[in-house]
Amino acid sequence: MDWITGLQKAIDYIETNILESIDYEEVAKCAYSSSFHFQRIFSLLTGMTVGEYIRNRRLTLAGIELSISKSKIIDVSLKYCYETPESFAKAFTRFHGVTPSAAREPGANLKSFSRLSVKIIMEGGDVMDYKIVKKEAFKVIGKARSFSNDNSISYAELPKFWSESYSDGTLETLIKLIKSSNQVIGNAVLGICDSVNSVDSKHFNYSIGVESDVNEVPDGYSIIEIPASTWAVFKCVGAMPNAIQDMWQKIYSEFFPQSDYEPTQGIDFEYYPEGDNSKADYISEIWLPVRKKA
Structure with missing residues (x-):
């Protein structure tokens, strides 16, 4: 399996299990790779770590849920794998620029981090010795x-x-x-x-x-x-x-x-x-x- 196919399978696995505790070993298996090698290449190709990707996706989804539902903040924090409302609030505010409670206000500005999709594009043109x-x-x-x-x-x-x-x-x-x-x-x-x-x-x-x-x-x-x-x-x-x-x-x-x-x-x-x-x-x-x- 080539890296393009393997990387997409791994991303799909992350998205499917985004509300669960994600084992990097299991993610890497989707790409027929070791955990070390997968994390290394993921970072090289995307410019972020696997952990950063998972965190940004969870906070994006949490922001959407808070803005359109009446779910309690403590329930949302647990749903998106944060151990305490305090740690969730800190991460949420750092990512969105507003607190979880402020995200409920009409017109609140929130950030969205979109799901990765691997595509083959024309690039390069550089000489590699x-x-x-x-x-x-x-x-x-x-x-x-x-x-x-x-x-x-x-x-x-x-x-x-x-x-x-x-x-x-x-x-x-x-x-x-x-x-x-x-x-x-x-x-x-x-x-x-x-x-x-x-x-x-x-x-x-x-x-x-x-x-x-x-x-x-x-x-x-x-x-x-x-x-x-x-x-x-x-x-x-x-x-x-x-x-x-x-x-x-x-x-x-x-x-x-x-x-x-x-x-x-x-x-x-x-x-x-x-x-x-x-x-x-x-x-x-x-x-x-x-x-x-x-």
Whole structure:
């Protein structure tokens, strides 16, 4: 199943169960995907998290109900999955700009967030530099941390992790450990995303590391096994983090819908060679494990 069809099935599932407690694992199954991978791609393609979409839809429907019915506010809050009228009122006011009680007034201005519908449209026209390569397995030494699948959280926390690694000497240590010969992928610092070996389905592991085969691993660091794979490698030109973020969005909105390849949802990584990553001509890469579409 391609991502367009899978995404629509997942959205339909959310809408059907909008008044229930929604399990992201069940949503992801509609797209034949892991929870991590679905939430990641949903955010890349829509510009919002799954949680934000669900919240905005519930508050839209709650606003309609309050404006046209005599339902009690406490009943509406429970119906749309808020534990208390206070938490509902806070979220409602933030979204609509008026309180739930004010929403009942004639002429009250309310906001509407429409249901998503996936459509294939003509877009793109951009040149994407990529290559398909096969690589044997290799080892990385890195520093790992667990992050929430909620992209609104991880987008803020991941840059902090990189900043800490610059300031606390982690990157300096890693660069000294780079394998000097017979490299599989080359001399670079990697940002490795791993949902396969995460502590649970609500988190993923992210490591900053380098290809290395040293025997002694420094305290606080670990070995990450990158399996042999067929990789789609995308060239990114531009300053970080915008260049890499823009490329991620293009990969899933333009490349995969039209390509003969699909992601395998394994370990993937960003590839950062030496250089000033704040420059407009800085070159980085995204490596994604892929397979031919059936």
